[in-house]
Amino acid sequence: MKLVASLSSSTTRTDFVKEVMKLPGGDKILDCIQCGLCAGSCPTRFSMDYSPVQLIKMIQLGMREDVLSSKTIWACATCQTCATRCPRNLDLTTLMLSLRNLAIKEDLADKRGVKPKFHKAFFDIVRKSGRLHEPTLQVRIIKKSDPKALARAAKLGLRLARKGKIRLRREKIEHTTDLSKMFEVTNEGDTE
Numbered sequence: 170m171k172l173v174a175s176l177s178s179s180t181t182r183t184d185f186v187k188e189v190m191k192l193p194g195g196d197k198i199l200d201c202i203q204c205g206l207c208a209g210s211c212p213t214r215f216s217m218d219y220s221p222v223q224l225i226k227m228i229q230l231g232m233r234e235d236v237l238s239s240k241t242i243w244a245c246a247t248c249q250t251c252a253t254r255c256p257r258n259l260d261l262t263t264l265m266l267s268l269r270n271l272a273i274k275e276d277l278a279d280k281r282g283v284k285p286k287f288h289k290a291f292f293d294i295v296r297k298s299g300r301l302h303e304p305t306l307q308v309r310i311i312k313k314s315d316p317k318a319l320a321r322a323a324k325l326g327l328r329l330a331r332k333g334k335i336r337l338r339r340e341k342i343e344h345t346t347d348l349s350k351m352f353e354v355t356n357e358g359d360t361e
């Protein structure tokens with residue numbers, strides 16, 4: 170593993186630990202005893218590049234870029250198994266979600282993965298109109314992952330709309346300004 174090669178200087182290391190400790194789910198990051206229970210219990214470990222316990226060690230070592238560009242934070246299924254079993258009460262599930270938001274904000278999210286694109290598009294739509302609009306979400310994801318499939322998806326969308334299964338018209342809630350403030354407070358901000 171390339172862990173040792175990308176260790177940060179001690180100042181950067183401390184900075185990243187402090188940054189993570191301020192994130193939801195990150196306050197106990199230094200309490201981890203590396204017992205590995207989280208990694209051993211994780212149902213999506215097979216699709217991660219670093220196991221949950223490795224990810225924690227990488228945070229402690231200040232490997233900001235490796236952590237934020239990892240597949241691990243996107244492979245997490247937020248099942249809560251690790252958080253429930255952790256003997257030091259680390260809320261790793263919440264931390265994974267916080268790291269996703271930070272990765273998107275810093276433009277470090279795994280560029281090949283569909284999940285970061287989904288996350289970004291989902292929150293952008295909800296932030297702007299206060300509710301999800303499935304056709305917009307589909308178009309944004311397909312455009313970025315498989316543009317050739319757009320025509321096929323459009324046909325299917327029209328069929329579904331005719332049957333009343335989806336609404337093509339995008340609706341907005343009344344108080345989108347209040348919603349924007351909520352996003353600012355929760356640090357979701359502008360995802361564009």
Ligand code: SF4
Binds near residue numbers: 222
């Ligand atoms: S279960 Fe908790 S203490 Fe054990 S390695 Fe995972 S996070 Fe650390």
Ligand code: SF4
Binds near residue numbers: 246249
């Ligand atoms: S919450 Fe995520 S990291 Fe924790 S066990 Fe479930 S899938 Fe694995």
